[in-house]
Amino acid sequence: MAGGSAIRGSRVGAGPLGEDERGESAPRQMVQYFCARGHVTSPSFAMGDEGEAPEIPLEWDCPKCGFPAGLDADNPPEPIRNEPFKTHLAYVKERRSEEEGEALLAEALDVLRQRRMAIADS
Structure with missing residues (x-):
């Protein structure tokens, strides 16, 4: 078995084959x-x-x-609008009003104060 190259008949810099070899x-x-x-x-x-x-x-x-x-040159499609990343706080503000937030904060602070008082009394 004779040694040879896998790209036999080609050389470095050779261009693409013509239509005769590739077909139409x-x-x-x-x-x-x-x-x-x-x-x-x-x-x-x-x-x-x-x-x-x-x-x-x-x-x-x-x-x-x-x-x-x-396809319509006079009316090209609008670019897709990417919404900016929303924080957790932004989602909470969508669900709760300012007054509801203040009430929840006051309630949580009361619970925290009661725990601290219970620990201080012990």
Whole structure:
């Protein structure tokens, strides 16, 4: 068995094979998507068998800014609004009014004072 290279017949810097070796490329359809910042993205989609139109997504992520891009240039989709992280206190304030918070705090302080008095008396 003779030694050899797994990439026999190739050399460093060799370019890609031509269509003769690869076969013909599938027909493609270019589609333009428009984002809210005015960028235009043009991905291409392979046509189906016998030239039928490919299934084209309604939205595509803009590679420049990451915003969603749509098919309508005059009305691009709005960017997704990320809500900032809420603290535990923010969630509590959504559930309780200021007066309820004051009442709960007063009750908790009374319990704490009673415990301290019980410990001091012992």
